[in-house]
Amino acid sequence: MEAKVIHLTVNGRAHRALVEPNLSLLHVLRELLGYTDVKNGCEKGDCGACTVILNGKAVNSCLVLAWQAEGAVVVTDTGLGTLEHPHPVQEAFADLGAAQCGYCTPGMVVSAKALLDENPHPSEAEIREALSGNLCRCTGYGQIVHAVQLAAEKMVTAESAENAEEKTR
Amino acid sequence: MKITAKPLPSVELPELRQVGKPLRRVDALSKTVGATLYAGDYYPTNLLYGKVFRSTIPHGKIRRLDVSQARALEGVACVLTAGDLPRAVLVTDMPGQTGQKRRSGSDAQVLATDTVRFIGEPIALVAAETEALAEQALRLIEIEYDPLPAVFDPLEAMQPGAPQIYPPDNVVARWRIRKGDVAAGMAAADVIVENTFSVPYQEHAYLEPEAGVSWVDERGVINIRVCTQVVEHFRSISLALGVPQNKLRIQGTMVGGGFGGKEDITVEIFLGLLAKATGRPVRLAFSREESILAHSKRHPYVITHRTGVTRDGHITAAEVKVISNSGAYVYLSPYVLLYSTGMAVGPYRVENVSVSSASVATNNPFTSAFRGFGAPQVCVAYEQQMDEIARAIGMDPYELRRRNFIHKGDLTIHGQELTSAAWLEETTTRAVAALGDPTPDWGSFKVGQGFASYMQSYGRITWLHDTSQAWVGLEMDGTATIRAGVPDLGAGQISALAQIVSEVLGVAMKDITIYHTDSAVTPLSGTSTATRQLYMSGNATLQAATAIRKNLLERASRYFEELPEAIDLADARAFVKGHPEQSLRLAELVAMCASEGLPLANLAMFKAPFTGPIDPETGQGQIWPDFTFGAQAVEVAVDTETGEILLLKSAACHDVGRAINPAAVEGQIQGGSSQGLGYALMEDLAVEQGRIKAGSLSEYLIPTACDFPETQVIILESGTGVGPFGAKGIGEPSFTPAPGAVANAVANALGVRIHELPLTPDRVLAALDKTGKRSG
Numbered sequence: 020m021e022a023k024v025i026h027l028t029v030n031g032r033a034h035r036a037l038v039e040p041n042l043s044l045l046h047v048l049r050e051l052l053g054y055t056d057v058k059n060g061c062e063k064g065d066c067g068a069c070t071v072i073l074n075g076k077a078v079n080s081c082l083v084l085a086w087q088a089e090g091a092v093v094v095t096d097t098g099l100g101t102l103e104h105p106h107p108v109q110e111a112f113a114d115l116g117a118a119q120c121g122y123c124t125p126g127m128v129v130s131a132k133a134l135l136d137e138n139p140h141p142s143e144a145e146i147r148e149a150l151s152g153n154l155c156r157c158t159g160y161g162q163i164v165h166a167v168q169l170a171a172e173k174m175v176t177a178e179s180a181e182n183a184e185e186k187t188r
Numbered sequence: 189m190k191i192t193a194k195p196l197p198s199v200e201l202p203e204l205r206q207v208g209k210p211l212r213r214v215d216a217l218s219k220t221v222g223a224t225l226y227a228g229d230y231y232p233t234n235l236l237y238g239k240v241f242r243s244t245i246p247h248g249k250i251r252r253l254d255v256s257q258a259r260a261l262e263g264v265a266c267v268l269t270a271g272d273l274p275r276a277v278l279v280t281d282m283p284g285q286t287g288q289k290r291r292s293g294s295d296a297q298v299l300a301t302d303t304v305r306f307i308g309e310p311i312a313l314v315a316a317e318t319e320a321l322a323e324q325a326l327r328l329i330e331i332e333y334d335p336l337p338a339v340f341d342p343l344e345a346m347q348p349g350a351p352q353i354y355p356p357d358n359v360v361a362r363w364r365i366r367k368g369d370v371a372a373g374m375a376a377a378d379v380i381v382e383n384t385f386s387v388p389y390q391e392h393a394y395l396e397p398e399a400g401v402s403w404v405d406e407r408g409v410i411n412i413r414v415c416t417q418v419v420e421h422f423r424s425i426s427l428a429l430g431v432p433q434n435k436l437r438i439q440g441t442m443v444g445g446g447f448g449g450k451e452d453i454t455v456e457i458f459l460g461l462l463a464k465a466t467g468r469p470v471r472l473a474f475s476r477e478e479s480i481l482a483h484s485k486r487h488p489y490v491i492t493h494r495t496g497v498t499r500d501g502h503i504t505a506a507e508v509k510v511i512s513n514s515g516a517y518v519y520l521s522p523y524v525l526l527y528s529t530g531m532a533v534g535p536y537r538v539e540n541v542s543v544s545s546a547s548v549a550t551n552n553p554f555t556s557a558f559r560g561f562g563a564p565q566v567c568v569a570y571e572q573q574m575d576e577i578a579r580a581i582g583m584d585p586y587e588l589r590r591r592n593f594i595h596k597g598d599l600t601i602h603g604q605e606l607t608s609a610a611w612l613e614e615t616t617t618r619a620v621a622a623l624g625d626p627t628p629d630w631g632s633f634k635v636g637q638g639f640a641s642y643m644q645s646y647g648r649i650t651w652l653h654d655t656s657q658a659w660v661g662l663e664m665d666g667t668a669t670i671r672a673g674v675p676d677l678g679a680g681q682i683s684a685l686a687q688i689v690s691e692v693l694g695v696a697m698k699d700i701t702i703y704h705t706d707s708a709v710t711p712l713s714g715t716s717t718a719t720r721q722l723y724m725s726g727n728a729t730l731q732a733a734t735a736i737r738k739n740l741l742e743r744a745s746r747y748f749e750e751l752p753e754a755i756d757l758a759d760a761r762a763f764v765k766g767h768p769e770q771s772l773r774l775a776e777l778v779a780m781c782a783s784e785g786l787p788l789a790n791l792a793m794f795k796a797p798f799t800g801p802i803d804p805e806t807g808q809g810q811i812w813p814d815f816t817f818g819a820q821a822v823e824v825a826v827d828t829e830t831g832e833i834l835l836l837k838s839a840a841c842h843d844v845g846r847a848i849n850p851a852a853v854e855g856q857i858q859g860g861s862s863q864g865l866g867y868a869l870m871e872d873l874a875v876e877q878g879r880i881k882a883g884s885l886s887e888y889l890i891p892t893a894c895d896f897p898e899t900q901v902i903i904l905e906s907g908t909g910v911g912p913f914g915a916k917g918i919g920e921p922s923f924t925p926a927p928g929a930v931a932n933a934v935a936n937a938l939g940v941r942i943h944e945l946p947l948t949p950d951r952v953l954a955a956l957d958k959t960g961k962r963s964g
Contacts (some may be wrong), residue, residue: 056223058444063476063886065476065887066395096222097223101221112215116216116855117220120394120444120678121220121442124220129224147891147894150893151892152892156445158858158859159860159891159896160891160893161893163893174921
């Protein structure tokens with residue numbers, strides 16, 4: 020089959036890319052579009068380093084053919100926050116030592132964000148289950164779990180403050 | 189086990205402002221927001237993609253190698269074989285050293301000339317316009333071998349007539365310790381306990397596979413941007429490339445996990461050769477499978493202990509035999525073996541000792557550094573042996589250890605005096621007590637608790653004459669810059685330097701910028717190995733910052749008309765102690781110094797103790813700068829129907845001397861613990877006939893977030909280490925006691941000991957069958 024043009028929205032930016040049929044979403048994001056925060060750890064779906072949010076759901080981008088993602092909305096770690104305005108998950112990971120070498124971190128942060136979107140009050144077991152597809156060789160996961168718990172608290176507090184503000188308006 | 193924590197000796201650590209606080213690391217936020225660029229994240233224009241053609245047999249002569257079709261493929265820029273590199277040598281001996289002559293016979297082949305000795309040995313290199321074309325070119329390379337007899341077991345490899353990999357006897361290194369009179373010690377014993385233990389390979393499984401990019405710049409300098417633990421490899425890379433050392437630049441990136449696996453040269457020489465040959469930028473990134481095939485592994489060991497002991501628990505003699513499997517090339521096997529030899533009996537005072545060790549070449553994947561560097565393997569053996577001795581004389585395992593623990597001022601088995609606190613009782617009692625009462629058995633599950641105590645060096649072997657340099661400077665606006673050739677593996681290596689400068693100069697962490705790991709820009713700081721960076725580069729940074737502080741205080745003393753000792757620096761100000769209203773902005777003080785030509789920058793060198801080598805006959809002499817002491821305790825439940833082992837509780841206690849950043853220390857201990865628990869319970873590389881059977885992350889299983897509960901971390905601070913502010917090293921020691929603790933807990937649960945790791949369900953069931961204890 021011939022290469023074809025696919026359309027993707029990544030971190031709010033619209034992209035067009037000419038893509039061979041056998042290329043993964045990971046390959047397209049990293050090598051064609053320059054989203055190098057999406058890490059390549061195994062290309063087999065074993066490690067989770069390439070996790071992105073695809074149409075609202077956390078997936079291993081190495082297991083998705085780019086053609087299947089035609090028209091999709093993709094969020095990567097850099098789409099969640101910046102050095103100046105980090106996402107609460109990113110900030111909690113930094114504050115609690117949840118990133119050591121940092122190579123698994125973008126995928127781990129994305130999985131944690133997807134979990135908290137779905138379940139704002141996860142138990143420790145639910146956090147561990149949600150992150151079980153993201154391997155980390157440095158931390159032993161303890162500080163990562165604590166960071167997700169801290170981020171959950173902060174996000175719930177921030178949301179209730181926002182709601183209270185809306186009510187008073 | 190009922191143990192209460194031993195009270196701590198009183199220690200007065202000075203109250204500090206920055207050091208000792210769990211501050212956010214300087215590299216943390218850029219990692220969590222995905223801004224950090226790793227070695228595989230650079231895609232310069234005009235890029236070529238490199239690939240490596242590797243051996244598929246464990247031992248053989250290359251009869252025919254034909255790369256003509258690969259060369260002819262359109263889009264292939266270059267194919268290199270050994271014939272294209274007449275003098276290329278891969279130096280595998282002790283990296284980073286300056287004055288050390290490398291051991292004879294330790295060099296390996298960059299590309300195989302006529303013989304391959306392990307599956308995965310590099311034979312040819314390709315550079316092409318795309319990765320797919322480079323892969324296609326690999327498939328066009330034709331090779332025929334004449335297979336040679338191969339040997340995979342180190343004991344077989346030592347026998348006369350075995351295939352020769354490392355003539356004449358395949359032994360790549362031997363060490364011996366002879367102290368006291370072992371025969372007399374054994375004769376004085378009431379009981380002699382003998383056991384043989386074996387430990388397997390371990391794969392580093394860092395999340396970042398090896399990667400890099402290379403180019404030749406306008407000066408003719410070959411630049412290699414790479415994830416490495418050793419900037420100083422630029423010297424041996426230049427040797428392999430046939431260029432002067434000042435024409436080779438290593439730009440190290442943040443390393444996506446090292447653990448020893450990026451201590452040896454990985455992609456660097458290949459990148460340099462391809463950029464030199466093509467004049468174009470080249471990217472080379474290993475796939476996960478290639479990473480597992482290409483880099484070193486933790487050494488498998490077979491260790492036999494024969495220990496004499498009196499009825500009242502006094503060890504009278506120890507005889508230890510240690511065999512490690514070095515694989516097809518030497519790499520760091522001799523030094524890993526030295527660590528195993530010097531620490532073979534563990535943290536115990538033994539007067540009559542014989543240790544005989546050998547590392548043996550086989551046609552297996554080569555083995556080299558992995559967190560602990562030979563210390564964890566012997567800990568697995570000596571701590572199981574201690575439990576077995578306790579059982580043999582009917583004594584509590586902790587009480588046996590307590591009666592034999594080594595103390596400050598004692599000599600090790602290699603005759604080195606312990607000069608820092610040896611808090612073995614303090615750490616061990618705390619780790620064990622933290623487990624609490626054992627969980628009751630349930631159903632087919634039997635519960636057991638176990639622990640392991642250890643001592644382990646930090647800092648390099650003292651006869652290597654290790655040094656580190658660091659540069660610190662203040663800018664005119666009161667911010668600070670650090671330059672140090674320190675590879676950061678994720679353990680917080682560079683952030684610790686910032687925390688030290690922040691303490692000494694009163695500059696906030698956010699106002700410190702660090703340049704690191706660049707052979708052209710940063711002073712050489714030595715390797716990020718041997719748990720040495722905080723000790724060595726921390727001290728160098730402390731020296732440099734202290735020299736600047738002296739100038740600042742001298743100038744401020746004239747300004748305030750007070751003695752320099754009466755002045756302090758904090759929060760970007762200089763002030764008179766006890767009179768904070770008498771203060772000056774640091775930027776103003778810097779300007780005053782600058783206008784008088786007082787130096788505001790300093791390059792410092794820290795030197796470890798320099799010693800001569802140990803006595804080769806007796807092994808006596810200083811080997812290391814100092815030691816860390818600690819313990820880990822775990823509780824397991826073993827399913828006697830299925831053989832499955834659940835880890836229920838884990839607690840680790842280490843004396844880290846002084847925790848520069850307690851959050852980073854906790855991270856090291858939790859991470860080391862997890863790797864050690866994985867080694868004991870699940871990680872199985874399964875090498876058969878030289879072939880790795882578990883060659884991917886779906887087959888080689890490392891711990892996930894669901895496998896183990898969090899290890900409870902207890903940090904003690906004796907303040908007696910030789911690092912900055914009394915710090916000891918914890919990066920590697922954090923791993924060491926975990927696997928032995930698991931082995932002892934499983935033996936405690938089952939009432940039968942399994943002498944091999946990992947403790948797979950098959951092994952558990954076989955042990956239960958042997959003793960008739962299997963249920964169901």
